[in-house]
Amino acid sequence: MKVLSVKAHSREYEIVIEKDFSHLGEKVKGVFHGKLLAVYDQNTHPLFADEIKKELSHVELLEFILPAGEETKSIQNYAKLLSFLAENGFTRKDGILAVGGGVIGDLCGFVASTYMRGIAYLACPTTLLSCVDSSVGGKTAVNLAEGKNLVGAFYAPSLVYVSLSSLSTLPQREVECGFGEIVKYAFLDREVSEGDIKRGITEEIILKCLNIKKRFVENDEFDKGERAKLNLGHTFGHAVESLSYYNYSHGLCVAKGIDKIIDISCKYYGYGEDKREQFKGLLSSVDFALSIDYSRQDLLDKIKIDKKAESGAVSLVLIKEIGNTEVVKMPLDKLEELI
């Protein structure tokens, strides 16, 4: 078992990385003693509910199953979960356990942050993306018809429990999705190397990514500065994701976004071909099709309506060196010139 302790400003909590769910019971006991609502989606319930029920046999455990997919992160499901908690007499000493990817995690975290002004939130992330990224850091949210993640709160979990065996059932698209975020960590911090990435899903790489995320969260829990660097590749990534009508996985779009940022960074800092090759070499450790099939104008139009394009400028995370990135407020006309 590996345990990381996140000392965030709002709360200190453990991230447990274990081969299976066999220590979930003892870890839950360590943080809380009330009853628990375990929330699954339709894919994670058949895979993990029996095991979790067995491990949490000492806990009064209720279940709630939602459809899989981004649409689940809605105000309607948020309200349904709140009503379910109230109907079943949940009080401030009780809690909610998310078993799934970032969708279930973001939704449950937001429910936990607001039900009775805050109840315990525990997470068993089961996608690679949620293990290395979304389950840690306390960003919770639901979507509105007007846009993604428009309603949410910062609310740190009381426990994050990663069962490595749960990742063995992931479809290839979800593995790819996780590696898009993992290669991002490799650009942010040299702790994750090309070799680590080439070895695939290992405890070591998950631990390294979580360590990097932990440091960002401890230094800037409420996203006022340094944490913005975790958006590397995301400005172009979100534009491509939206132009593809979400046919490409989020992680693939992040990798395509990083590819664009490499070109822009090299022009911005005046780097030569050697540096560009070095950056592209690291990115190619994930075997993704990196070309972007959309025009420069389509990308710029999307970026302009992105929430980051404020007063004619966009915040971009640029790569100075591998392991050294910088947030640059770039005027849109300058971006047009560099893209």
Ligand SMILES: NC(=O)c1ccc[n+]([C@@H]2O[C@H](COP(=O)([O-])OP(=O)(O)OC[C@H]3O[C@@H](n4cnc5c(N)ncnc54)[C@H](O)[C@@H]3O)[C@@H](O)[C@H]2O)c1
């Ligand atoms: N809070 C944050 O800091 C943060 C960071 C990044 C992304 N996010 C959010 O995370 C969400 C995306 O999360 P995601 O990529 O985990 O997607 P997801 O939660 O939609 O899961 C992807 C698919 O994998 C299935 N699945 C989950 N675990 C499985 C398993 N072990 N085996 C087989 N199938 C499994 C799910 O049912 C779903 O169909 C987005 O809403 C995004 O906004 C949040």
